Amino acid sequence: MNFFIAAIAWLFDPAHYTGAGSIPSRLLEHLGFTLVTLVFASVIAIPAGYYIGHTGRGRRVAILLSGGLRALPTLGLLTLVGLWVGIGLEAPYVALTILAIPPILAGAYTGFEAIDRATIDAATAMGMSGGQVVRKVEMPLGLPLLIGGLRSATLQVVATATLAAYIADVGLGRPVFEGLKTNNYDEMLAGSILVILLALVLEGIFALATRLALRVVPTASGLQPDLTR
Amino acid sequence: MIEFRHVTKRFPGGTVAVEDFSLVLPSRKTTVFAGSSGSGKTTLLRMINRMVDPTEGSIEIDGVDVATVDPVKLRRSIGYVMQSSGLLPHRTVVDNVATVPLLRRVPRRQARTDALALLDTVGLDRALADRYPSQLSGGQQQRVGVARGLAVDPNILLMDEPFGAVDPIVRSELQQELLRLKRELHKTIVFVTHDVEEAFLLGDQVVILREGGRVAQVGSPAEILARPADDFVARFVGADRGRRALHVVTQDGAELLMDSEGRVAGVLGHGKPGTGEQPR
Numbered sequence: 001m002n003f004f005i006a007a008i009a010w011l012f013d014p015a016h017y018t019g020a021g022s023i024p025s026r027l028l029e030h031l032g033f034t035l036v037t038l039v040f041a042s043v044i045a046i047p048a049g050y051y052i053g054h055t056g057r058g059r060r061v062a063i064l065l066s067g068g069l070r071a072l073p074t075l076g077l078l079t080l081v082g083l084w085v086g087i088g089l090e091a092p093y094v095a096l097t098i099l100a101i102p103p104i105l106a107g108a109y110t111g112f113e114a115i116d117r118a119t120i121d122a123a124t125a126m127g128m129s130g131g132q133v134v135r136k137v138e139m140p141l142g143l144p145l146l147i148g149g150l151r152s153a154t155l156q157v158v159a160t161a162t163l164a165a166y167i168a169d170v171g172l173g174r175p176v177f178e179g180l181k182t183n184n185y186d187e188m189l190a191g192s193i194l195v196i197l198l199a200l201v202l203e204g205i206f207a208l209a210t211r212l213a214l215r216v217v218p219t220a221s222g223l224q225p226d227l228t229r
Numbered sequence: 230m231i232e233f234r235h236v237t238k239r240f241p242g243g244t245v246a247v248e249d250f251s252l253v254l255p256s257r258k259t260t261v262f263a264g265s266s267g268s269g270k271t272t273l274l275r276m277i278n279r280m281v282d283p284t285e286g287s288i289e290i291d292g293v294d295v296a297t298v299d300p301v302k303l304r305r306s307i308g309y310v311m312q313s314s315g316l317l318p319h320r321t322v323v324d325n326v327a328t329v330p331l332l333r334r335v336p337r338r339q340a341r342t343d344a345l346a347l348l349d350t351v352g353l354d355r356a357l358a359d360r361y362p363s364q365l366s367g368g369q370q371q372r373v374g375v376a377r378g379l380a381v382d383p384n385i386l387l388m389d390e391p392f393g394a395v396d397p398i399v400r401s402e403l404q405q406e407l408l409r410l411k412r413e414l415h416k417t418i419v420f421v422t423h424d425v426e427e428a429f430l431l432g433d434q435v436v437i438l439r440e441g442g443r444v445a446q447v448g449s450p451a452e453i454l455a456r457p458a459d460d461f462v463a464r465f466v467g468a469d470r471g472r473r474a475l476h477v478v479t480q481d482g483a484e485l486l487m488d489s490e491g492r493v494a495g496v497l498g499h500g501k502p503g504t505g506e507q508p509r
Contacts, residue, residue: 122315125280126329126377127305140319 007189021174023194030171030198034158037093041100041153046146049108053142054134062109066102074099074160082167092164099160100153107149111142144213151206158199162191172198230256231277231385231417236286238272238442246272247442250286254434256384259411259418261432263425263465269442270421274387277419278307290385305329308378308386308416312393314370316362316377322348323358326376333381347376352406368399372406379414388420392427404430425466429454437462 010016016023052058074095082091115138123137165173172195179188231254238247246269254260262270275281276288279300288295295303316325326344331337348355351372362370371391378386392400404427411418411431422428428435429450437445437453439461446458457463475486475494484497 116313116318118311118313118315119317121280122309122311123317125275125278125304125309125311125315127301127303127332129301132332137317 003185003189006186007193010186010190011193026172026174027194027198030158030161030173030195033089033092033096033161033164033171034154034202037096037100037157037161038104038150038154040093040097041104041157042150044097045101045104046108049105049146049149050112050134050138050142052105053109053112054130054138059109062105066105069098070102072098075163075166078163078166087167089164089168089170091167092161092170096157096160096164100157103149103153103156104146105149107146107152108142111145111149112138114145115141144210147206147210147213151203151210154202154206155199158202159195162195230254230291231419232289233273233276234287234289236273236276236283236288238269238276238281239284245441247276247283250442250444252436252444252447254417254419256291256417257415258433259420259431260434260436261420261422261428262436262438263422263428263432264438265423265465267440268438269440270423270438271389273438273442274389274419274421277385277387278304278309280304305333305381306383306385308381308383310371310374310378310386310388310391312390314362314374316370316373318362321359321361322353322365322373325362325373326380328377329381344376344380347379348373350379350410351376366399367395368403371395371399371403375407375410379410384417386416386418388418390421390423393422393424407431429466437465 011023048058048062052062077098078091078095081094085091085094119141120133120137123133128136161171162173162176164170165177172191175187175191175194179185179191233250233252233254236247236250237245239245250269250273262268262273264270272281276283277290277295279295279298282296316322317328320328323341323344326347327335327340330340330343335343345355345358348358353369353372353376357365357369362373365373371394374391378388392403395403408431410416418431420428420431432450434447435450435453436447439445445465446453446462453462453466457466475488477497478485478487485493486495486497488494
C-alpha cells in the first residue's frame, strides 16, 4: 500500500508539473503519439478494409496477414526496427502502426460484410453507382463496427505506447523506464497509473461515440467486430 | 414495350436459369411471370434493368437494346420493388422515397414535396414520413418500397415478389392497392410471383414458367384457365385437381358453392324461409 500512497504523492508533487518531462507534457506526448499512430494505421487499414468489404476480394489475405501481424511481439518488433533505423520516434511509430492495423482493418471490412445483402442489392437496382453504394450505404451502415475496431486499436496503442520510451524520449513510458532504472518505484507506479487513467478516459470517449453512431444507424445493434477471425 | 429476343442466361457453374426465351411485354399492361423457384422468373425480371446480363440474346425497351444503355442510367429510369423492402435503414421514410430523385439532382425541397405526395399515392399517412423503416410494420415498409419505385415516375415498374413476405390480410390489401395504382397510373408493370392466384388477380398477361425459364403458356388469366396448354399448366393453376370446379350444395335452405374438397367457396342465395331449418 505504501507504494501506492508514495506514487499518488509523486503524482501530486507540484515539482512534476513544470519543466521538461513534466506530467502534462508527458501526457500530451503520449496522446499525440497515440493519435498519430492511429492516423497512420487508419490511412492504410480503412481504405484496404473498405475495398475488401465492398468487393469481397482479398479477404483471405487480410485475415492471414492481420493474424500474422497480431502474433508479432511488439517489443521484439520495436527492437528490430530500432536496430535498423536507429534511436528515435521512427521505430515506435512503425511498430505500433503495425499493431494497430489488424483491428481497424477487421472493423472496416466486417462493417461492410454485416450489412444485409438485400439493402445493397436494392440500392444498386435503384441506380446507385458502385461509389454511391460505398458512400451512401456501406460507409454509414458500417460505421458502428469501424468505431469498434478503432476502439480496440486505440486501447492497444495507448497501452503499448509506453514501450516507445524504450528507445525514444517520449510519453508516459518515460517515468516507468526511468523509475525502473533508478529504483524509483514511486515514479514507475505513477507512470503506470497515468497510462491506465488515459486508457480509461479514451475508452469512455469511444463508448460515447459508439452510442452516437448506433443512434445514426439504428439497425446495427451494438455489434463488436469479431477479432478472432 | 419490352421485348425479349432469344434470351439465354447461363450462370458460372453451368446452371441455366433461362433458355431461349422470347416474349413481348405490351406497354401499359401488367405482365406476370409465375413459376416455382428455379423457373428463372426473377432472373428474367432482373435482366430488364441489367442487374443480370443475358449470356445470349437481347432485351429491348421501345426498340432500344438495354445492353447499349449505361446500367446506372437505365436503373434510374425504371422502378424496382423487391420482396424484403430493401429500404435504407439509416434513412427516414421520406428520404428513402426521395433517394433516386436526389441521385438525379432534383432539388432537395422539391424531392421531399414529391415524396410526401407519393406517400398519399400508396396510402401511407404522412405522419410516418420522418420515421425509420425499422419503426414500420411489414405492410407499411412494402408501401414505402412501392412509393420509392414510383419516385422517378418511371414508365416501367419491376416488382419481384413484392407481397411475398407479408401476412395474407395485408397481402390482399396491397394487391387491391396495386390494382388501383394500375388503373390510375397506367405503368408497364412486370410482376414476379410464385402464387398463381396473385398472378391471375394482377396480370393482364400471365406467363407460366417451367424450370429453366421455359415458357409453359402465355395468355390472359381467362385463356389459361379455360385452356391450360398441358398437364404442367393444369397442375400449376390447380385445374387438374378440380380445385376450381365448383358444385352447388343446398344446406339449411341456402345454396352454397363448394369446391372439390368440400370447402365453401361462396353463397349463391337463400332458399325460401320456412323450408328445412332456419338459416342462422
